[in-house]
Amino acid sequence: MTMKRGPISQFLEENFLHFNAATLVDSAKGYETHLEKGGKMLISLAGAMSTAELGISLAEMIRQGKVDIISCTGANLEEDIMNLVAHSHYKRIPNYRDLTPQQELELLENKYNRVTDTCIPEEEAFRKIQSHIEKIWKDAEQAGERYFPHEYMYKLLLSGVLEDEYEIDPKNSWMLAAAERNLPIVVPGWEDSTMGNIFASYVIKQELKASTVKSGLEYMVWLANWYEHNAVGQGVGFFQIGGGIAGDFAMCVAPMLEQDLEKENILKWRYYSQITDSTTSFGSYSGCIPNEKITWGKLDVDTPSFMIESDATIVAPLIFAYILKQ
Template identity: 55%
Template sequence: MGVSSLSIRNFVDSNFLHFNAGELKKAAESLTQFIDQGGKIFITLAGAMSTARLGKTLAPLIRTGAVAGISCTGANLEEDIFLLLAESKYESINDWRSLSGQDDFELLSRQLNRVTDVCIPENEAIREIENLILPLWKSSSKNKKSYLPHVFFYQILLDSQLNFDGNKNDSWVLAAAENNLPLFVPGWEDSTMGNIFASHVIDSNVNPDIILGGIHYMTELAAWYETQNSQLAFFQIGGGIAGDFPICVVPMLNQDLQREVPLWSWFCQISESTASYGGYSGAPPNEKITWGKLSVETPKFVIESDATIAAPLIFAYLLDY
């Protein structure tokens, strides 16, 4: 039986008509129009989106120039690079829901760190990055130079001597580094490499002052936001600090500094959280109006779905795959 070929954009337009599917279609259509009119996207990444291979669609989107900046967790920053260095050493767990405690202990004994249904190899990924980045930390300590955390990661990625095991076209951090994309990583210390950095501080190998923190990221974000000439869409994947931190730059500039900057011009969040449960991180779109982050007229979308499904579909839609 012959099957007609549909692009992802055409498939979404034809089949995603109601409920969360309909909301995804409306958001994708609206964001496409926003970009076509000269707007750019500010993306926030929570959860384990890098290990979910979001880079396969995010990296090419970055290379189009449509992405103005990214805010992410320390885990998403490092886990994209883990894949780049050791993809062939990852192990998938097909029946992960049936694992016993003993099964997981055996994975630990093999130095495999499980993230739901896939394991990150300790030596080939995590310790390899430690070996690459530690000399940079030590050099900065010796020279009394301080940098934002992601700068060190950009440096090791742009080193021509680095051997990639994964497909470099699928690495969103590499695409960001190559394009010198503004990157903001609030709470970086809550990550594997942040923990490793702390261990070297305890061992007196490096000076803790070489890593600039969240306040420095906010001042960098504020300076960056004030220089933007394009309207900015705020595309939030998940909740938590990756999204809550950067969206606050607007009320900080307008209310605390008494400056006049535009509000975020477009908003979408992919989340499965429910505000009334109390565990929702941030605020629903209309609530954000009361905090001076969005306006009444701002296009607003909430896709209550699995971000590992919805985000790649929207990025593919924007890329017209």
């Protein structure tokens, strides 16, 4: 029996009929079709989507098996957990466009780091996680073990040490949902995140070895193996939120297998959708149209492709709601 669509989905079908709105619905239907045919789906997360609380909708996508792997920035990996344990200490600044440099400095001095209109509290967010993750890093090194950045975060969440400090409903944390399912994640460029910076500081102080955290190259090697084993049948789709390293790192795996490893019969990405407000200019990857990816061996001529030129914080939750039939 087909599940009836809820009011959000019905609203989209009745009102989102043209331009970017229509592409939003087409993209959601294409995502659904790809999964119904047995395909798998990668979601890439750029920017600060975790601080935008995408977890409210993404966690349910993970629980319902609507996503098979995630490629995200180090910021998105950690900021979902920060929101989980420090939500009440966040400060929202609706008039952020009007702040003077001096007011920005005052935020820093009060240990608030601003992401657009939202300030992340250093002590309650960064330091609270640091005290726990430091022990996990050092225990692993002492045991002669090495893990990927997301695996350390999974250990942190699944250990239960943070449970008494949750400040939001845990069902709204996408990282918690991912940890419970052991969802594959790749985190290119993890070093530029807060936790990556903190880990680097321990390496500089010679308290940890750089090799204790597996590298981006090792992520690429792992991803190549995952893709080769999963890009079969209907293949793997790519749902890209924003642009940047989270998107391009993961997408490159298909041409690498075909062109650099010279493997035969490698399927290119079999569905593609991107939400972006970037423009196609100055070599921008974030704003390039899907057809450009055909020339790089990432997409095929018949890959269903969609480009929604809009704000991801508005569009992504609506697409997820449609896929979840809400």
